[in-house]
Amino acid sequence: MSTEIKHYTVSIYTENNIGLLNRISAIFQRRHVNVESLNTSPSEIDGVSRFTIVVNITESQMKKIRGQIEKQVEVIKAYYHTEEEIIYQQSCIFKMRSNLLFDERQIQNIIKESNARIVTVNREFFVIEKSGRKEEIDLLHRELSVFGIMQFTRSGRIAVTKDEMKISTMLKALHY
Structure with a gap:
């Protein structure tokens, strides 16, 4: 696994619940990761929201953060992608x-x-x-x-x- 810092775009599919944004941002904050960009919107699936978050971190940090995000009850699935994949x-x-x-x-x-x-x-x-x-x-x-x-x-x-x-x-x- 690379220790190189890269731009990752994180896509998080969630139920739309109050307080989830705070909990997700706290996951990044606890690891001292600055969020470069954040967007929330409806997704392609009725009743499911999508967070799109851009961060600059290593892949091992990204995997740990994705694991923490997916532990949130309302999170259905989280993905991360490099610039070349999107x-x-x-x-x-x-x-x-x-x-x-x-x-x-x-x-x-x-x-x-x-x-x-x-x-x-x-x-x-x-x-x-x-x-x-x-x-x-x-x-x-x-x-x-x-x-x-x-x-x-x-x-x-x-x-x-x-x-x-x-x-x-x-x-x-x-x-x-």
Whole structure:
């Protein structure tokens, strides 16, 4: 087992119960592991939620953490994957002053070149949305920062595996 620190994306299928997020984050906290990104959402299975968590740790640490996560009563199954095993994205939105859209021609070029899109415009501000890899979003943020960003927010990672996980088959057998 490698002692190399890697980015792991953890997918946790759970029942949707109050307090579970605190218990799962405590597992990482007790081991002094910083969570880089966290997203919770419904999964492909009715009534089952999915946590997607990104961490930078060794595989042996990851295996121990997965074991602790799976001991939680509400957790149905936990998986972890390397960057090469998944397809992933993040989303972000920027709020900018409206006059920039008309006064700074370069902003329109930045939006077009980054494959971002304008989702709303009014007299005071406009909002840009971008989905992509972290590096793409970081680049767009650097380019727009020069003009002054009023507000910015970024989602946690969302990911699917390249290989079939067969979680749906497993859950049907468990009557979910």
